[in-house]
Amino acid sequence: MNAHQTIQPTEDHAQEMDRDIVAKVRDLRLKFPGEAAFIFKDLSFSVLRGEKILLLGPSGSGKSTLLQVLSGIIPLLIEVPIRCTEKTIPSSWGLLFQDPDTQFCMPYVDEELAFVLENLGVSRSQMSWCMKEVLQQVGLQLNELHIPIDSLSQGMKQRLALASVLLSNPEVLFLDEPSALLDPEGRKQIWESIRVIAEDRTLIIVEHRIEEIIDFVDKVVLFDPMGNILGQGEPEYVFQKFHRELQEYGIWYPGVWEDFLESPAGIKLTEPVRSVPVGEAHSSEPILELASFRGMRYGKSVIEVERAEVYPGDFIAVTGPNGAGKSSLLLSLLGLVPSEGSYLLRGTSMDLIKKRKRKIERTVREIGFVFQNPEFQFIADEVYEEIAYSLKGDVLSLQDETKRVANILTQFGLAGLERRHPYQLSLGQKRRLSVAGAAVLGKSVLLLDEPTFGQDAANTFAILQYCEEMRSRGVAIVMVTHEEMIAEFIATHRWVIQGGRLVVQQETRRVSNQQLVSLEAVAEGGRTM
Structure with a gap:
């Protein structure tokens, strides 16, 4: 039987299936208070004992919300109104949050x-x-x-x-992007651990990074942006049958990075850029200069940089294993983590500013920052007000403010969510809101801590396109990422951090390709002379 074929069950078979159902909802309707649109409208979904199911869909399509409904967290702990004709909650379950x-x-x-x-x-x-x-x-x-x-x-x-x-x-595991924040080795370890303990368990998984689990799950359920089920079946069937929809809605699928890099948008995003050879004068002064620099936590050094510089138009991907000190580097550059050594910000010595409050006041004039945990940034009760607050320093009319907020929310895929509380967003939406809040400020440096985690493909590429737009205007981007494709093809430089030290600073293929293009141009000129 093909994965998409169905069999009309007999009454005995239907009763047997009902006994094997561990989680179920029928005719589910759910929407957040104050919003006109439903997240789910008459959704029916069930899980059989022992199934390993991957819920796949664009960010904000309700996948995490569905886990919370199936586990009973909604509406028992999170008071969101729902209506359904039938619901089954597992007797023994565990949920790993985003x-x-x-x-x-x-x-x-x-x-x-x-x-x-x-x-x-x-x-x-x-x-x-x-x-x-x-x-x-x-x-x-x-x-x-x-x-x-x-x-x-x-x-x-x-x-x-x-x-x-x-x-x-637990008998049933609800896993909401358990590997989103992990380095490649960490993702491999997590999924190997889950495989070992999952043999006799039921798994319902929400995950954007599918490489490690695509041969592990036995069914994929595909959602559209409105929370409707497009189709379901074995992974190979879903990825073949719904390839057009996967592309249209920007959902991760095997080979999506390759398709994107070959598209006009991807080609533009990876256009070679020129690097200044060693010993040659740079056309601009560095924005950031570090020498014998150390970031400190609990009185101990957590990140050390012997020497590094950041220039306008740099796109630096900061990579390394979890716990190596990547986030600590960004926090110390902003002044939220105490630091020692030489730190120049546009020529101003930050190490001479002893009071942390004054140091932070100075850094935030030049630096926009996106925390790894987006909730650390939120200060307003509505998405609209979160962006509007960032504009308080600008003298804007109400009309201009409304227009700018609307533009930035549309750019980051948040239109229609203006009145929702930031905490009620999905993790991917929270992340985009935090990036939007930093982007609207127009700083000369953007420090981004894993801005693409929890994102579908469409929003990942949209964030990268925004970063490239800013980089082309002279903004320096310093991004912590575990995504190898960003570090190799889109960034201009890679910094590798291991064991609390910046151990490697190197140009990426994007810069190397420019050097190759230059060499080919010289060779071509020689042949035609």
Whole structure:
């Protein structure tokens, strides 16, 4: 039977299937208060025991919301009005949220894990062994367990959150982008861990990064932007049958990066740029200059830079494993993490400014910043007001303000969400809102901490196109990313951070291609002379 074929079940078979259904909703209607559009309108969806299902669709199509409905979090804990004719909630389930910070209820790693173990009745003498085993399962290597969760990188937090979920040994696992914040090795470790423990479990997965799981799931359910099911079946069938829709709605699929880079937009985004040879005078002064620079946390150095410079029009991809110090570098450049050594911002010595408040006031004049956790940036109760607040420093009429806010929301795929609370957005939408809030300020430097995580393909490429537009105007982009295609083909430079040190500074293929083009032009000229 083909994956898309259906069989009309007999009454006995239907009853048997009902007994095997672990999660179900029929004729679901849901919309957020104050909004006219439904997220789901008469959606019916069910999950059989033992199934491994991938929910795939554009950002904001309701995938994470569906997990919360199937688990009962909506409306029992999150008071969003819903209506349905039938609903089945698993008797034993665990949910891994998109944002690991929302998962924790204790301040230290061992206390967080102990909280779960105490609820399970595990004796104190067994706890240490259980903690070490589950942390090893998820690839989280810690020298000691009694350390603040806030001291971990977001990727390390994601592993800890997964570990706490696995400790409860749930029958059904709801996984909401568990690998979004992880480096490539971390993603591999997470999914290998899930494969090991998932044999007798039911998995409902929301994930944009599909490379590691495409041969693991047995069914893909494809949603359109309005939350309607376009189709479902085995992965190979869905990707073949709905290839046009995947492209139209900007959903990740195998080979999407290659297709994009060959498109007119991708070609423009990767056009070669010129790099200044070593020893040759640069046409402009550096915006940022670092020498013997160190960022400090809890009195210890977490990032060291012997020497580095950032010039107008640079697009620097900062790469390295989770916990290496990438986010700490950005935070120390903004002044949110104390620093030592020489730091010049447009020629002004930041190390001479002793008071952190004054240092931050100086840096924010030149630097726009996007946190890894987008919720750290939100200060307003509505999406519209979040952007409008960023414009308070500009003298604008109400008409001009409305126009600018509308333009930026449209540019970042947030039109129609003006009155929604930022916390009610999906993680991908939250991320785009945080980038939009920084972008509208028009700073000369943009520090972006994983701006594309949790994004569908369309919004990932839109963010990159915006960055390229800014770079071409002379804005310097410094982006922390785990996406190799960005680091190799779109950025102009790559900085590699390992073990709390900036160990590599190199040009990317984009710059190397320009050098190759120049050499070919010289050779061609020689042949035609």
